[in-house]
Amino acid sequence: MTPVFSHGDLRLYLLNLLDDQPRHGYDLMQALSDRTGGTYTPSAGTVYPRLAKLEEEGLVTKTVDGRKTVYAITDAGRAEVGARAADMSGIEAGLADSVRLIADEVRGSVRAAMKSLRADLAAASHQATTPTATPREDDARVRSREQLQRADAAVNAFRAQVRADLRTHVARGGELAASIVDDLGRALDDAAHAVAASLRR
Template sequence: MTPPVFGHGHLRLYLLSVLEERDMHGYEIIQAISDRFGGTYVPSAGTIYPRLAKLEAEGLVTKADADGRRTVYSLTGAGRAELDARRAELDSIEEGVGDSVRRLADEVRASVSDAMASLRAELAAAARDARDDARGAASAANDRARDARRAADAPDAPRASTTPPPSGTTEVRSESRAQLARAEALLADFRQEVRADLRRAIAAGRPLDAAAVDALAAGLTSLRADLGAQLP
């Protein structure tokens, strides 16, 4: 648990020391404290205003409206007297503030280091995914080229003939080749997308079990059977 910036009752005295510099409105007081801490600590309005109200009730500060919009707080004679009587205690508080600034700065550095480490890990994972996707795309292109060569070299592939084909045969074969190319592209894209999805799931820490792969195999088998039933 992070220790408090101010010990019990110390913020009350510290506010008097801030107002000793000059009269300020509430936001200026918050900013002055933040500046003293180098921006590592910014007290909330809910912390400052109730304490100012208590100091006013004790007669140590007074407030007045400035330009009709802001309330300016001033140190009273009684407030200055209390500060003078407690200078040694205030010096101790100032030393504690220095320790708090160093501690808070260490915490800020640690949080920034953690954030940078997390960012580097995310960038490395993204780079791996990009490389995997690129390899998958190249593999899919190679698969399409190989399948095209096999289709061209198949025994029943169309051969050049000096005899004109029957009417309509050329159109049918052209349509078949076009649909074959489309089917191969769909299969290659499907393979690439599923592979990328699986790799991203594993990189994100989601488990990949045998049941999921079995479901993929069953789905592909069922799809192949349905496709076979539609072919003449």
């Protein structure tokens, strides 16, 4: 996957997050994941060395709060964030593009799931319309009920995952563009129409 952050961008983004409020390392990692819509989940081995470098440069300080190490931006760090505001705008635009790509992936996943469901429904329909003995008809009904359970589980899992991702993103201060919701709505409408068309066959 193409890196979400170009060289040096992650350093500035960490400073920007700390400009909002002091944070501990895990909170920074979670914030990065949330603000990129899950496209980028940094490891401790990525974040902590950069924080250590920022501390060496006098741009952040760290204090121990119980078992957590909390990082806070310094005046020098704020000055750098302010001086590079234009760079931050470019980084934010790149992150917005990443979130749009997620919507595209969701749409593709829904289409793939609907294609599989259409195939299952077609197979079940073929079995149901083929003259067979009563036990086989019963088998077809059992298979249809099993497929219905699969469909229910897939829809519920999709709803729960997307709802959780969206709520977490917004709760963490991320921006949710109307275009993302519009894309999601269109993808769901397409999926619903595909299912309805398959059921009418």
